[in-house]
Amino acid sequence: METRHLRYFVAVAEERHFGRAAARLHMAQPPLSQQIKQLEEQLGTALLTRTTRRVDLTPAGEMFLGRARNLLAELEQLAQDVRTVGEGASGVLRVGFTGTATYRLMPGIVAAARRDMPGLQLNVQGEMLTPEMEEALVEGRLDVAVLRPPVRSTAIELTFLEQDRLSVALPENHRLAGREELELSDLTDEPFVCYPPTSAVNLIVQEACRRAGFMPRVVQVARETSTLLTFVDAGLGVALLPTTARLPSSQRVTFRPLHDAPAVDLALAWKTGNDAPLVHNFLKLCEPVAHPEGNTP
Amino acid sequence: METRHLRYFVAVAEERHFGRAAARLHMAQPPLSQQIKQLEEQLGTALLTRTTRRVDLTPAGEMFLGRARNLLAELEQLAQDVRTVGEGASGVLRVGFTGTATYRLMPGIVAAARRDMPGLQLNVQGEMLTPEMEEALVEGRLDVAVLRPPVRSTAIELTFLEQDRLSVALPENHRLAGREELELSDLTDEPFVCYPPTSAVNLIVQEACRRAGFMPRVVQVARETSTLLTFVDAGLGVALLPTTARLPSSQRVTFRPLHDAPAVDLALAWKTGNDAPLVHNFLKLCEPVAHPEGNTP
DNA sequence: TAAAAATACTCCATAGGTATTTTAT
């Protein structure tokens, strides 16, 4: 049984007339009669009672009509749905966000997706660490991740969302607060307030200090940026933070750029070769969210 | 899109290999490739990613596979269901029963249908009168009826379930109880106990008495046969009843045959020309119920 | 007898087969 048979039968059953049904199907009457006959033979059951004056449905035909209509509608719906999935306009996308981005970027991205890609279903996981997401992307457990470069795997592609550098956060009255620009080596003997050891920013801070020739003396750890700034304000130590962490807060903390500041960018990451239209469309969707109006510091 | 495309795609998607899928479909590989390509062109979307070593599903293909499987299964189910409906093995049958038959025959018939035609759904209406059922059959509101002939319409066909005649029910000590056989005219001056005026049996009784040259003097009406026999037993009058009404009851009522007894048969009735297999199968089903072991009185 | 479906046949579009090439590992 081919869908042709369903279409033809529905036409005849609705028109109750082979001639009119054939016209509606843009074909001649005899082949239509033949196809219906073929259908009935395949089913082993009469679907229509025909006289020269009337075409009527048998009980079997009545049943066939209803369900054939449904099947044709389902088939049509399937074709449409497959098209939207193929175009990347709908589907399920698993997205991971690194710590701070979870709260700063995710809401905007989810809102933008809801608005511009209503067929897209986002499966979001927040508070992930870069190495975890890297592995998840390679193994196909995530489609896209918002993480802090660098990534180790060559099977990951990136587009940068925020081009950022580390700045030094100092208490207002710190001896270095008067300097316009600092170098990492200026901080050799300073007490440090840091993100947790496993965080991406912390790893970058550790590595940068090692290159600058010293091991930072960590006196306090904080998970939240606001907490961290409070500790700096309280004079516990200095912190190395992404420049974007300078929130319009009430903190009296001084930010000073670093001459040899390492990059702590945020990037969208996906597995190399994952050119699924859904991923592509999602990446385009994210651009304006990441750079609201080109505000790179 | 034809079901062919669905079958072919499911085969390829399941085998993940055009060659093996083609073998499973008993065809060569190139036309299979062509049909899949045609399907993808019609949908405007790639369903498969092929290399020479791997065939993989795109997200669109993944979706298509699931729903195509469902559609094919639904189609298969439809074909099977249409076959059983066509064979008269399943479907809905509207059956009407006349008063007494509602309780005496209907339970057995419904039970037999449940046992032998599990696909049959009986839509039963009991306590109907012959003229109502006759009209309902002609107008297509009933498919089959168990009624008491005769019927007026020539558009109704009958098969007899119970060939029966009226007998006289008398109190044990009645003056006519000693006679072996009676005639209607013997009852001219007797008081009568009858079914309600609209019942089929009553109409037959009235007509028979008119032909015998008298109008029965009705002293009591009863809807239930058992009530009616109680009235006879109590000496209120005589009754004309189908012989089968002589139940193995505790009543001390004497039954006497009538020489000129009119027929009060029960028959299965259906609309002339309604040769739906369901009706035919149902009629066959009813035979052994009506004549448990050929007990025609 | 007239309208409509079924037959009888013809044709050609296309599904399917065969041979070969291309491609990716």
Next chain:
DNA sequence: ATAAAATACCTATGGAGTATTTTTA
């Protein structure tokens, strides 16, 4: 180098068209 899919080309099944007959109301 090899396995597998794509391409090119051919064949033939059967879907669709034309002419005609059959049916029944």
